[in-house]
Amino acid sequence: MRLKTKYHGEIEAASDSIIQFPSGIPGFLDEKEFVLLPFGAESPFFILQSVNTKELAFVMTIPFLFFKDYAIDLDDATIEQLEIESEQDVAVYVILTLEDPFENTTANLLAPVIINQKNKRAKQVILTGTTYKTKHPLMEQKEV
Structure with missing residues (x-):
């Protein structure tokens, strides 16, 4: 299927790559289909691109690359909703708020995006009982 994207122009996406x-996603409840695209070769960043809305794309990263102690516990309802059978099936991403300069970019650790890689079902989960916030500085955490 041909997709028009915010950052990659027009691309070809396999129908089995649709998440x-x-x-939906909080704030975008009608948006239910996305594709996950690498931002670039060897980049730690990804684009969660809406299948239906070209302008709707979230820049994300794998939080463990930047926040070594990041840990979450998924509730039973989420595990059931996403039909998670094994921890190995789960991919965890966090949405970034891009800033200029990029060094001021923040990560939303309070609401990670959980993807069951096996069945391509996903949910943005809002964590409870944690000290995580919606705006954690990304670059201060990166080990060089």
């Missing part, structure tokens, strides 16, 4: 968000 389903049954409940």
